[in-house]
Amino acid sequence: MTRRRFKILGATGVTCAMVVSLLCLIFFNYASSPIDFKYRELTVEIPRGIPFAQTADILDEAGLLRHKKRFCLLAAVTGASKRIKAGEYDLRSSMSPMAVLEKLVKGKVKGYQIFIPEGFTLRRIATRLENQGLADRETFISLASDSRFLSSLGIEGESAEGYLFPDTHTLNKSMGEEGIIRFMVRQFRKVMTPDMLERADELGLTEDELVILASIIEKEGGPKEEKPMISAVFHNRLKKGMRLQSDSTVIYDIEDFDGNLRRTDLEKETPYNTYRIKGLPPGPICNPGLDSIEAALYPAPVDFLYFVSKNNGSHHFSSNLTDHNAAVLKYQIKREK
DSSP: OHHHHHHHHHHHHHHHHHHHHHHHHHHHHHHHSOSOSSOOEEEEEEOTTOOHHHHHHHHHHTTOOSOHHHHHHHHHHHTGGGOOOOEEEEEETTSOHHHHHHHHHHTOOOOEEEEOOTTOOHHHHHHHHHHTTSOOHHHHHHHTTOHHHHHHTTOOSSSSTTOSOOSEEEEOGGGHHHHHHHHHHHHHHHHSOHHHHHHHHHTTOOHHHHHHHHHHHHHHOOOGGGHHHHHHHHHHHHHHTOOOOOHHHHHHTSTTOOSOOOHHHHHSOOTTOTTTSSSOOSSOSSOOOHHHHHHHHSOOSOOOOEEEEOSSSOEEEESSHHHHHHHHIIIIIHHHO
């Protein structure tokens, strides 16, 4: 009687083991097999702070789950359900459920290549980011002027203007306005080396003053090889106590500038009107590139005090007012007539 019971129990145990093995095999097959053999590319966005059940609903509605309950069980067993990262994801229907979970856990979000040209202002950057759906323009601008936030970034000025390094950046929607600003300022910090700051100190410039000067050089334009000469003009003027008289600084303070700088604009008493104030304006007027920063640090060894556009992308430089007036007559006044 006892032997027979042992045989029955033994047979039952073998049967249970087989059932468990079969279930494990089915579950493993589900976890590692393609969701759908029909290839489709889909983009889904997982909002920040939602429960995993809602994440599963989003994937299911996108057609990326064949068996939602199995998927939720898989996520629970692997611990993935508590480690999903928010963001926008590019997924394929040919991926396995395990591959989908792995991507969500690792936070391999969709990246956007965003080109920010040298000389873009904070407001133009904010507009471009909004157009790409990566940030709210007004939130971005407001945050970039928040004193507490700026302090956390090590920026002493009143704005992140000048510290948003221009380049082709890979950004994603999960970064938000704060994350994007932090990222771009970090890129600036990588470029602004300790040697550069030491050189700025030798010139009697703080970091903020260096960025302000570099931003003016950037906005004055011209080819790369001319930037050290433009820098020399401003350095020489500062040493002599002359006003910088930069049109670019005046334009920066004009809302909705229409491309026509008027005499009345040059006569207005504003913090950025370097025809009226002495020294540098209170902040950068754009976000300069590396060439302009280096030019601000290493001005050409020349005595130029003036320059005027030759209307071909380059400038004519002069050391005295007589020569400068002649150049203005040649390149500007006669052209206007």
